[in-house]
Amino acid sequence: MNELETLLFVIISTSVFMIGVFFVDILGWVQDLIIKRRRNKLKKQWEKAYMELGNALLPVMIELTKTLNSVTEEMRNFTMEDEYEDLSEEELLELERMHFPSRSDEQEKEDDNLGIK
Structure with missing residues (x-):
């Protein structure tokens, strides 16, 4: 009877174990399945949010493109004369002397730096 009880115990234990594995x-x-559904749901939500964001940003991007195009066009048409057209002749000469000093001005600066008078 002892062997029968042991065999029965092994069969029942194995059955319970197999049922447990099956349930797990x-x-x-x-x-x-739940995770896959949640992922699909989240994926759809992300796609919807992305599309809404794209639709919201589209007018901004169009305006930005128009602005950049107009700035680029202005830069193409811009000349240095446009910047200095309001300056008097004296101011233009002063700017020219500042940006393109003559050799004597450079020599004076070097002499001043060296302490030569």
């Missing part, structure tokens, strides 16, 4: 497997499968 089913729970894992259900969990995978």
Whole structure:
């Protein structure tokens, strides 16, 4: 009878173990389905949010492109004369002397730096 009880115990234990493994497997499968549904739902939400963001930013991007195009066009048409057209003749000469000093001005600066008077 002892061997019969041991055999019965092994059979019942194995059956319980197999049923447990089966339920754990089913729970894992259900969990995978739930996760997959959540992922799909989140993916759809992200796609919707991305599309809404794109639709909201589209007018801004169009305006930005127009502004950049107009600035680029202005830069193409800009000349240095445009910047200095309001200056008097004396101011123009002063600017020219500042940006393009004559050799004597450079020599005076070098002499001043060297302490030569």
